[in-house]
Amino acid sequence: MEKTFLSVISVNIWNIVIALCNLLILTLIVKKFLYKPVKKVMDSRRAAIDADYAQAKAAREQAEEDRLNYAAAMEAAKQTSDQIIADAARTAEHRGNEIISEAREKANDIRRQAEADALLEKKKAEDDMKREIADVSAQLTGKLLEREINAEDHRSLIDSFLQEIGHDDDK
DSSP states (O other): OHHHHHHHHOOOHHHHHHHHHHHHHHHHHHIIIIIHHHHHHHHHHHHHHHHHHHHHHHHHHHHHHHHHHHHHHHHHHHHHHHHHHHHHHHHHHHHHHHHHHHHHHHHHHHHHHHHHHHHHHHHHHHHHHHHHHHHHHHHHHHHHHHSOOOHHHHHHHHHHHHHHHHHHHHO
16 A cells, blocks of 8 residues: 555656656647747737837927927917007108198188188278278369368368268268
């Protein structure tokens, strides 16, 4: 019984060598047909993931660059619009001043023309008055020559002359 017990426990070198050879062959087969293709698939997936990360990083950097460009473009547009508004305000103010200046010049021209017309009318009225006085004087002289004048007649002629001049001025 002891022998049988030891035969179960005994170490058989040939069994160990054959098991090791089987293990080595199985490892080589697994390595050739399983490990290398799986490693190849894993490497290709890793490369794809790394490419996706690189693409996402590039997209993020491009987005940041676009945001900065947009902000700069908006600032430039704001400055341009401010400049356009300032230019328009200056142009409008300048044009307003020109219009006011032209209106003042026209008003001055109209005033000068009115003064010249008034002066001309005044001179015309004075000339008319002088002509009328001369006509009245001629009529008075004619009346004086028609008759002899005494002091009282002289006074009455002067009074009537002055009344006629007053009536002519009223007209």
